[in-house]
Amino acid sequence: MNLLAPLRPSPARPSSLIRSNPLSRVSARDDFAIEARHVNFSVPTRQGAPVSILKDCSVSIPAGQLWMLLGPNGCGKSTLLKILAGLLAPTAGKVYVRRPRSFVFQNPDHQVVMPTVEADVAFGLGKSNLTLEEVRSKVFQALDAVGMSDYMQRPIQTLSGGQKQRVAIAGALAEACKVLLLDELTTFLDETDQIGVIKAVKNSLDKSEEVTALWVTHRLEELEYADGAIYMEDGKVISYGDPARITDFIKDKQAAYINDINC
Numbered sequence: 001m002n003l004l005a006p007l008r009p010s011p012a013r014p015s016s017l018i019r020s021n022p023l024s025r026v027s028a029r030d031d032f033a034i035e036a037r038h039v040n041f042s043v044p045t046r047q048g049a050p051v052s053i054l055k056d057c058s059v060s061i062p063a064g065q066l067w068m069l070l071g072p073n074g075c076g077k078s079t080l081l082k083i084l085a086g087l088l089a090p091t092a093g094k095v096y097v098r099r100p101r102s103f104v105f106q107n108p109d110h111q112v113v114m115p116t117v118e119a120d121v122a123f124g125l126g127k128s129n130l131t132l133e134e135v136r137s138k139v140f141q142a143l144d145a146v147g148m149s150d151y152m153q154r155p156i157q158t159l160s161g162g163q164k165q166r167v168a169i170a171g172a173l174a175e176a177c178k179v180l181l182l183d184e185l186t187t188f189l190d191e192t193d194q195i196g197v198i199k200a201v202k203n204s205l206d207k208s209e210e211v212t213a214l215w216v217t218h219r220l221e222e223l224e225y226a227d228g229a230i231y232m233e234d235g236k237v238i239s240y241g242d243p244a245r246i247t248d249f250i251k252d253k254q255a256a257y258i259n260d261i262n263c
């Protein structure tokens with residue numbers, strides 16, 4: 001796997017936006033599915049003074065792309081993702097995320113609630129006024145996008161962790177989700193499942209240019225699938241844009257760290 005190979009963005013997508021600096025742009029919401037502007041997040045402490053977790057974070061993610069969010073443990077990745085998902089409110093700053101948006105959690109067993117794959121993906125469509133045939137068609141298309149259409153009748157408990165993640169993603173797609181926010185989905189998965197989940201996300205985006213995804217990961221090898229990447233440290237966005245450049249940036253940091261501890 002060549003981590004340093006430059007990625008060719010899909011021609012249908014706004015490749016010129018990948019390298020643009022979003023802070024120098026006037027907000028163009030037609031282009032961006034996700035935007036955070038000068039987002040801060042603090043939590044109160046018993047001692048009184050609040051602790052700052054996110055510090056002036058700004059990111060803009062073009063619609064239809066898969067971006068990855070990386071950084072050391074505790075740097076604020078999940079907090080930023082939760083703010084983008086609307087699960088936490090920023091202390092300051094502005095957030096725009098296309099809707100519907102869906103947050104997919106790390107543990108596959110927390111995602112899937114129904115006894116079979118078909119029932120689970122159809123679950124969120126229960127409140128819509130669709131006919132049974134329309135529901136079945138949406139469920140099939142969503143499962144097809146994540147490569148799980150042969151598993152419609154399978155009991156959930158017979159699936160691997162990665163297959164459960166793909167069913168959870170299909171559930172979001174069936175509800176016409178425009179933004180997928182995915183927090184370290186591959187942590188508990190073996191290598192085959194990891195690749196299966198990331199390919200499923202990539203394929204979902206290829207099938208519908210309406211869908212945009214932000215994927216939190218620690219694995220540099222997953223950057224191969226990304227259209228863009230964001231690197232955070234200590235609550236701040238340090239670098240973002242071209243995934244090959246971010247890969248080099250992280251590898252240089254790792255090399256400098258190893259050099260330091262060997263001296």
Ligand SMILES: Nc1ncnc2c1ncn2[C@@H]1O[C@H](COP(=O)(O)OP(=O)(O)OP(=O)(O)O)[C@@H](O)[C@H]1O
Nearest residue numbers: 043051053071072073074075076077078079080184
């Ligand atoms: N409600 C809270 N109260 C106090 N501290 C918090 C709270 N939520 C998050 N933190 C702290 O904020 C920092 C960022 O947490 P966050 O979970 O966003 O990091 P992360 O980058 O996702 O880490 P990891 O890679 O381990 O998942 C951590 O130091 C964490 O302990």
Ligand SMILES: [Mg+2]
Nearest residue numbers: 077078079183
């Ligand atoms: Mg986290």
